[in-house]
Amino acid sequence: MSDTSPARVTAARKAAAGVLLAAPLVVYLAVPSYAKESPRLAGFPFFYWWQLLWVLLTAVCIGGAHLLTRRRGGGR
Numbered sequence: 001m002s003d004t005s006p007a008r009v010t011a012a013r014k015a016a017a018g019v020l021l022a023a024p025l026v027v028y029l030a031v032p033s034y035a036k037e038s039p040r041l042a043g044f045p046f047f048y049w050w051q052l053l054w055v056l057l058t059a060v061c062i063g064g065a066h067l068l069t070r071r072r073g074g075g076r
Helices: 011-029 046-069
Strands: none
Touching: 011 046
């Protein structure tokens, strides 16, 4: 057994993860900024394709936050 403690997550990485998690929330709550019909994409009004785009970007942001905050220690 080794007596080394798992690597700690720095405050800067936690702050960056927090920004990644807060960004989609801010975008979702700013409905008046994207509640419009134009521009259209493949016939879909802006409102719908913008939300769908942010569903995908939210997954990317959550994945990035996870990568920033996971510990890099060996074993479990």
